[in-house]
Structure formats: structure tokens, C-alpha cells
Amino acid sequence: MVYKALTIAGSDSGGGAGIQADLKTFQELEVFGMSAITAVTAQNTLGVQGVYPLPLEAVAQQIDSVVVDLRPHAVKTGMLFSSSIIHLVASKIKEHQLQNIVVDPVMIAKGGAPLLQKEAIASLKSELLPLADVITPNIPEAEVLTGMEIRTIDDRKEAAKALHQLGVNYVVMKGGHGDGEQLVDLLYDGVRFYEWVSPRIETKHTHGTGCTFAAAITAQLAKGKTIYEAVDTAKQFIQAAIEDELGIGQGHGPTNHWAFRRRQR
Template identity: 75%
Template sequence: MVYKALTIAGSDSGGGAGIQADLKTFHQLHVFGMSAITAVTAQNTLGVQGVYPLPIEAIEKQIDSIAIDLPPNAVKTGMLFSEEIIELVARKIKQYGWVRVVVDPVMIAKGGAPLLKQEAVKALQRHMLPLARVLTPNIPEAEVLTNMRIETFEQRKEAAKKLHDMGVQYVVMKGGHGEGEELVDLLYDGEQFYEWKSRRVHTKHTHGTGCTFAAAITAELAKGKTVYEAVNIAKQFIQAAIEQTLQIGGGHGPTNHWAFHE
């Protein structure tokens, strides 16, 4: 049995994030990866130099081509950029009945460049959150989606509950933007919370961590794992990818996609 996963996201010319990170992660976890590119970015470890969204028709054709011949076992969405693209992707996910959907609400690049238009936030809330089996926001993204400040651990839990109320089945609140030496990632399933603790790795080479983590969850869901099992493996995958850094590029370098061994 060959498991297949589809990423609907932006292309990162530097290879550390976006569909490039997703495909590398799928491959490493023995899942056949496919992509529908929403936008081409000109970027490297120093930042984003340009964002060029693809025409709606081009995105739709890519998704249709995959659905017809290579139906995925799980789908991940990353950078969707505009309201128009979000509405199209939501429509296609519904059309093809895809249910193992991981939504990574990509909004801001590591260097601070916006990757989601301001008016697209509402579209993401309205159209994508109800389709998400798993949503993987970091703390700043969760603040935007819930319209609340998140400073304490209790507020993280409150935000996770709010996101669940907005239609998300499982909320994975990433702890990388929290304070202190110990990071805590939270999983909320609508009834209880699960926690993963890990030590902070002091490195600037963290470009693409969010994409990579969400892609690892997607790969495991494609294999039929539960959300808890998928997050558990994704945590190990991303921890290894950050710890065993590649040290390339002059800025925020990529994580190491081949560090993890099952």
C-alpha cells in the first residue's frame, strides 16, 4: 500500500519551507507527496523578496488533476495568500470529500513578511477552520484567528477552545513563541488537553519549522494514524530537524529534513 499526501501551499525557492519542506517531510516518512502550488515566492534564509500568486484556474487545475488520478489519503494546506484562493481550496476539499485535512494557518514569514492578506483572515476562519481535522497555529497566528491576546498558559487553552468552537476538530497550539527554556505544545480534542514538552534549542536555523511539523502530522494521518499518534511522531520529527541543524544560508536557515529516523 502506497500512502499519498497532497500539499496545497506556496513554493519556497530557498527550499526550507512551503511545498518543498512538505514534500521532503512526506518522503522521509515514506508517504508519496503531491502538490498544488498556490503562489511562487522568491525567498532565501534572509527573507522573502517577492510573492507571486498563481491564477485561480491554475490552482484549480492542479487540484483536479491530483483528485482524478492520485486521490490523497491526507491533505495539508499552507500558504493560501488570498480570500479567492481560500474559497477555491475550501470548495475543492468539500467537492472531493477529503476529511483528513491539516490546516497550517500560514500568515507571517520568519522575517516578518506577511504571507496572508489582511482581508483573507476572515475567509480562513469562515471557510477553512470548519474543514480542519487538525489546525496547527503558533501563538501569534492563534491570536489573530481568535482576536485575543495570549500571554499565559491558561490563555493558550482558552484560545484552543475558541478555535474548536469555530469548527476545528483538533487544535495543536505550538509553543515555540512561548517564554522559557521548556516549550509546551498543546493538543485539544474538544474534551481534553494533551501536552508535549521539549527543550528549547537555541538556533537561528528554524526556517520552515511550522510547515515541516504540519507536514509530518499529515503524513502520519495519511497512514491511518490517530491525531495523537500523528502529533507524537511529528514532535519527534521536528525536534530532530531543529537539533541536527544544517547550518546553511546567511539568515534563518532551514531545518534538517533527514535528521529523523523511525
């Protein structure tokens, strides 16, 4: 059986994040990847030089074209940029009764450029999150979505509970923005928490880590894995991608999408 996954996100011309990172991750995990582009960015490791949202009709037609012929087993959303695009994506998820929805609430690029308009945050919370199976916020994104200040592990757990109450089945709180020499990633299923602890890697080459991590979860869910199995593999995938750095670009370089596969040999 060929497993398929659809990413609905922005295009990163530098190849480190966005649909490019998603499709590379799907491929590395032996899932056939498809895309619906929401916006085109002019972007490299130094930052985002331009953002060009696509017309709503173009986004809608991409989703429809994929779903009617190549129905995905899982769907990931990334950069959605505006309230109107979020509304459209939510309506298409309902219209096509899509399953295994993973929402990566992309808000700010690694260099600081905004990738989600402020007025779109309310739409994300009210329209898309109730349809999501999984949300994968980092700490700053969770602070925006919950209105909480997150400093401790207990704060992260409270934020996860608040996000779960918005209708998300599973909350994956990423720990990359936390303090200390160890990262702690949390999975909350509405009842209990699961933790993954890993050493912090001192490197500036972390562009696209959020996209890649969420795409790995999506790929595993497409293959019928449990949420715990999906997050566990995704954690191994992104850890390898960061540790075996490529070292390209003058700024925040991309992660190494083939590192995990090479380690399996």
C-alpha cells in the first residue's frame, strides 16, 4: 500500500522549511507527499525577503485536485498567513472529511518575519483547531494561542491543557525554546502527559525544525501509527536532522533531512 500525505503550507525558496521541508520529510519516511501552496516566500537562511499569498481560488483548487484523485491519509497545515486562508482550509477539511489533521501553528520565521497576520490568530483558534487531531506549537506560539506566560514545565502543561480544551485531540508542546541543556517535548492526550528528553544541540542550523518535526508526525499518522509512535519517530528524525548538520547558508541553515535514513542503515 502507498501511504499519502498532503501539506497545506507556504513555499520556502531556500528549501529548508515550508512545503519543501514537508515533502522531503514525507519522502524520507516512505510516504508519498502532495502539496497545496498557500503563499510563496522569497527566503533564504538570512531571512524572508518577501511573502506573496496565493488567491483563495488557487488554494482551494489545489486541495480539491489532490483530494478527489489522491486522497491523503493525513494532512499537515503550516503557514496559512491570513484569516481568509484559514477559513478556506477549515471548510475544505470539513467538506472532504479529511482525517489525521496535524496543525503546525506557524507564526514567525526563524529570522523574525511574521508568517501569520495578527488578526488570523482568532480564526486559527476558533475554526481550525477544533478540526485538528494534533497541534505542534513551540513555546512562543503556545503563549500567543493561550495568552499565558510559559516559563516552567508546569506552565507548558497548563498551556497544553488549555489548547486541548479548544478541541484539539493531542497537543505536542515543543521544548526547543526552553532553557537548560536538555530539551523536554511533551505530548498531552487529554488524560496524561508523555515526555521526551534530549540534549540541546548548540548550532545555528535549525531552520525548518518545526515544519520537519510536524511533517514527520504527519507521515507516521498516515501510515497508521499511534500518536505516541508518531511523535517518538518524529523526535528521532528531527534530532538526527539537527545533529548531522549540513552547515550551508550564511545564516540559520536548514536541517539534514536524510540524516535519519542514513542512521537506519
